[in-house]
Amino acid sequence: MLPVSYYLILSALLFTIGAVGVLIKKNPIQTFMCIELMLNAVNLTFIALGRYFGQMNGQMYVIFSLAVAAAEVSVGLGIIVAIFRTRESIVVDDANLMKS
Amino acid sequence: MFAQILFWVLAAICIISSLVMVGSSNPVRSALALVLTMLSLAVMYITLSAQFIAAVQVVVYAGAVMVLFLFVIMLLNLGAPALPEQPRSMQTVLAIALAGVFLVGLVAAGVFQNLPAAPISAKHLHGLGTVQQIGYSLYSPHQPWLFPFEATSILLLIAVVGAIVLARKQPAETEGS
Numbered sequence: 001m002l003p004v005s006y007y008l009i010l011s012a013l014l015f016t017i018g019a020v021g022v023l024i025k026k027n028p029i030q031t032f033m034c035i036e037l038m039l040n041a042v043n044l045t046f047i048a049l050g051r052y053f054g055q056m057n058g059q060m061y062v063i064f065s066l067a068v069a070a071a072e073v074s075v076g077l078g079i080i081v082a083i084f085r086t087r088e089s090i091v092v093d094d095a096n097l098m099k100s
Numbered sequence: 101m102f103a104q105i106l107f108w109v110l111a112a113i114c115i116i117s118s119l120v121m122v123g124s125s126n127p128v129r130s131a132l133a134l135v136l137t138m139l140s141l142a143v144m145y146i147t148l149s150a151q152f153i154a155a156v157q158v159v160v161y162a163g164a165v166m167v168l169f170l171f172v173i174m175l176l177n178l179g180a181p182a183l184p185e186q187p188r189s190m191q192t193v194l195a196i197a198l199a200g201v202f203l204v205g206l207v208a209a210g211v212f213q214n215l216p217a218a219p220i221s222a223k224h225l226h227g228l229g230t231v232q233q234i235g236y237s238l239y240s241p242h243q244p245w246l247f248p249f250e251a252t253s254i255l256l257l258i259a260v261v262g263a264i265v266l267a268r269k270q271p272a273e274t275e276g277s
Contacts, residue, residue, distance in 0.1 A: 004215065015206065018118070025122070037121065040161070059152070074168065075259050078266035081176070
């Protein structure tokens with residue numbers, strides 16, 4: 001196996017790219033994609049460390065993280081559709097009120 | 101040697117496609133680049149002896165989640181980038197600078213952290229990540245994962261109901277909201 005720090009550095013790079021995307025993207029769908037990228041980077045860390053220590057716990061955390069990510073995406077895209085219905089625009093700067 | 105070449109190729113694909121995802125202003129192109137990132141991560145999971153997670157990654161992320169993304173993009177008719185290209189604002193510069201500081205911190209934590217030497221024998225790694233081992237860990241009463249599993253099922257139920265409630269058309273005659 002390669003040194004575990006290789007995987008940690010790759011995961012850090014992916015997480016940082018996702019964080020930059022969350023900060024600079026104006027389209028909320030692309031912001032969601034960047035959040036998915038950050039979740040994937042964390043999953044890579046869990047699996048690499050689980051393999052390093054020879055334990056199942058890392059992979060179990062990844063399974064729950066997958067389930068939470070799926071729930072988050074379904075609710076988040078529902079919110080985006082609702083915002084588009086009321087405002088006809090999904091630029092994040094326009095959606096500055098919780099009240100429609 | 102083969103594992104090393106595979107790692108570098110997969111890492112290059114991951115980073116380039118995630119940069120394409122962040123840099124592109126077309127949401128469909130971003131989604132396809134994210135699919136490429138997830139597929140290369142799935143191959144990397146196989147090399148880390150997490151076969152079941154790799155299959156779940158392909159099915160759930162590259163399949164279901166990305167189909168949901170593409171469906172919403174096409175439902176809202178966002179295929180063409182309608183947003184005007186804005187000049188590079190202060191926010192972008194500040195975001196990239198802060199992310200650079202963040203990356204330095206993360207890499208320092210990954211490189212210089214003294215992980216204890218883990219004695220991984222072949223006996224330990226045998227069966228790591230197979231469906232049998234996952235099922236044993238998930239459902240055995242001696243392992244702590246059964247209650248989180250049940251809680252996750254309730255979470256998914258709440259997510260399904262919440263998504264339907266949020267995305268359905270509001271009836272016109274409801275007063276107040």
